[in-house]
Amino acid sequence: MTQHLAAPAAAPTTGTHTGWWRDAVIYQVYPRSFADGNGDGMGDLEGIRGRLPYLKELGVDAVWLSPFYASPQADAGYDVADYRAIDPMFGSLLDADALIREAHELDLRIIVDLVPNHSSDQHEWFQRALREGPGSPLRERYHFRTGKGEDGSEPPNDWESIFGGPAWTRVTEPDGTPGEWYLHLFAPEQPDFNWEHPAVRDEFRSILRFWLDMGVDGFRVDVAHGLVKAEGLPDIGAHDQLKLLGNDVMPFFDQDGVHEIYRSWRQVLGEYDGERVLVAEAWTPTVERTANYVRPDEMHQAFNFQYLGTHWDAEELRRVIDDSLAAMRPVGAPATWVLSNHDVTRHATRFANPAGLGTQLRTAGDRELGLRRARAATLLMLALPGSAYVYQGEELGLPDVTDLPDEVRQDPSFFRATGQDGFRDGCRVPIPWTVEGSSYGFGDGGSWLPQPATWGGLSVEAQAGDPGSTLELYRSALAVRREQPGLGAGEDVEWMEAPEGVLAFRRDGFVCTANTTGRAIPVPLPGRFLLSNEPVSHGEGVVELPADTTVWWAV
Numbered sequence: 001m002t003q004h005l006a007a008p009a010a011a012p013t014t015g016t017h018t019g020w021w022r023d024a025v026i027y028q029v030y031p032r033s034f035a036d037g038n039g040d041g042m043g044d045l046e047g048i049r050g051r052l053p054y055l056k057e058l059g060v061d062a063v064w065l066s067p068f069y070a071s072p073q074a075d076a077g078y079d080v081a082d083y084r085a086i087d088p089m090f091g092s093l094l095d096a097d098a099l100i101r102e103a104h105e106l107d108l109r110i111i112v113d114l115v116p117n118h119s120s121d122q123h124e125w126f127q128r129a130l131r132e133g134p135g136s137p138l139r140e141r142y143h144f145r146t147g148k149g150e151d152g153s154e155p156p157n158d159w160e161s162i163f164g165g166p167a168w169t170r171v172t173e174p175d176g177t178p179g180e181w182y183l184h185l186f187a188p189e190q191p192d193f194n195w196e197h198p199a200v201r202d203e204f205r206s207i208l209r210f211w212l213d214m215g216v217d218g219f220r221v222d223v224a225h226g227l228v229k230a231e232g233l234p235d236i237g238a239h240d241q242l243k244l245l246g247n248d249v250m251p252f253f254d255q256d257g258v259h260e261i262y263r264s265w266r267q268v269l270g271e272y273d274g275e276r277v278l279v280a281e282a283w284t285p286t287v288e289r290t291a292n293y294v295r296p297d298e299m300h301q302a303f304n305f306q307y308l309g310t311h312w313d314a315e316e317l318r319r320v321i322d323d324s325l326a327a328m329r330p331v332g333a334p335a336t337w338v339l340s341n342h343d344v345t346r347h348a349t350r351f352a353n354p355a356g357l358g359t360q361l362r363t364a365g366d367r368e369l370g371l372r373r374a375r376a377a378t379l380l381m382l383a384l385p386g387s388a389y390v391y392q393g394e395e396l397g398l399p400d401v402t403d404l405p406d407e408v409r410q411d412p413s414f415f416r417a418t419g420q421d422g423f424r425d426g427c428r429v430p431i432p433w434t435v436e437g438s439s440y441g442f443g444d445g446g447s448w449l450p451q452p453a454t455w456g457g458l459s460v461e462a463q464a465g466d467p468g469s470t471l472e473l474y475r476s477a478l479a480v481r482r483e484q485p486g487l488g489a490g491e492d493v494e495w496m497e498a499p500e501g502v503l504a505f506r507r508d509g510f511v512c513t514a515n516t517t518g519r520a521i522p523v524p525l526p527g528r529f530l531l532s533n534e535p536v537s538h539g540e541g542v543v544e545l546p547a548d549t550t551v552w553w554a555v
């Protein structure tokens with residue numbers, strides 16, 4: 001299909017050094033909820049294209065797009081039926097081509113989401129596997145097995161789905177009888193590929209090339225830790241397996257065999273010019289195991305979920321920052337930092353609630369406190385060495401929508417009794433662009449999830465130009481980050497003496513102080529004031545750091 005498209009516009013070449021991704025700020029667009037160009041209530045590529053100048057003005061370096069491929073949307077597009085087609089709901093390949101081209105003209109890079117662990121059950125391979133019945137070679141590209149028990153009516157092993165219930169579903173064979181089972185670590189509509197099969201490996205190298213030819217600058221690899229399963233698919237011997245995930249290597253996650261796949265992908269990327277990158281969504285028990293994904297011949301970056309899960313607490317933050325930097329140092333990869341994404345409660349709401357409730361919440365908490373801490377946490381994140389991820393809407397200080405009525409929810413895990421908490425819709429509510437209008441400027445045709453009445457006051461229009469707004473704070477922070485050579489770059493922070501509850505560190509020409517407590521704390525004046533999330537006043541040689549406030553200083 002690409003032959004209808006002109007040669008892709010070259011990726012941006014400006015930048016201070018090679019490895020643009022090492023200190024890049026990458027903005028996550030969730031296409032359904034960013035901007036709706038055709039007024040059907042659902043965001044789309046045309047909508048994103050129209051907002052590229054906004055992203056340029058915000059000051060980010062790259063845009064990561066969550067999936068826009070042809071999909072029945074059983075898991076909001078993370079169930080792909082055709083990896084080389086755009087879902088008509090989002091547009092066409094021509095729109096994707098225009099989007100990539102226009103982004104490059106603005107010096108913005110484009111990273112697309114790749115979903116290799118599983119396909120949709122509507123994928124042609126899976127449909128043929130079902131139609132052809134047991135013994136079909138197509139069944140070998142997935143994990144089909146006969147069930148246990150005399151009549152095969154029990155799942156082949158005891159694995160549980162991340163979304164709840166068994167990780168296996170039994171199919172009805174073409175002759176109408178109950179037959180084999182297939183593995184799905186997520187929803188039943190997301191059958192897992194068998195990555196031992198050469199056809200699966202070839203197919204994904206070809207898919208990589210398809211998008212590299214389209215001109216994308218990289219891939220965010222979904223469930224990068226899941227592709228390879230332990231030989232023989234052994235039982236785990238325990239229930240509530242989700243609870244084990246953070247601590248143990250599971251037979252379906254973080255198996256050593258995945259690394260060979262990423263080495264072969266790195267070679268594919270190496271055939272292309274312009275520093276294309278691979279970013280791992282790898283949930284592993286430790287940052288050390290995450291570092292395995294970013295060894296020099298594998299991926300370039302991995303999300304730092306340990307950081308995402310850290311509370312607003314100086315001691316905890318310092319530990320995770322140190323651990324993250326230490327884990328990345330031996331492999332030479334940059335650390336990354338992230339506070340929000342499309343799978344967790346927005347950090348403005350997490351920090352509004354007592355610590356320790358997890359990352360999927362149903363309670364709004366103290367909004368004012370949450371926003372204040374969120375703004376402080378963002379300034380801290382943007383002062384750390386490495387690359388940072390910003391999730392759409394966090395630059396507006398959006399809270400999670402915690403009171404969505406059950407009947408509008410769409411997250412597949414919400415509808416399953418056990419497993420991951422299904423409250424991911426709350427961070428997926430469409431973005432408000434204008435103060436008035438049916439969907440606050442999201443589009444002309446309403447919005448696929450209802451927006452709260454407060455959304456207009458949080459819109460881009462309401463905040464642009466207001467120096468106290470969260471939007472202007474992000475814009476200023478990203479502008480300073482570009483101008484201040486030490487910010488983002490490097491591999492280390494130099495910790496300074498600080499009172500309990502305060503973090504203070506030095507970087508090249510720069511000091512960051514973060515007071516994570518609820519009270520003002522005096523410290524010696526560290527340098528020339530640059531930026532903070534709350535007004536700061538200082539006298540001769542001393543400054544009173546306000547509660548829950550991060551300040552940037554030039555030294």
Ligand code: GLC
Pocket residue numbers: 075078079115186222223281342343
């Ligand atoms: C990743 C995605 C999540 C999706 C899951 C299954 O964790 O971020 O949204 O549900 O993979 O593809």
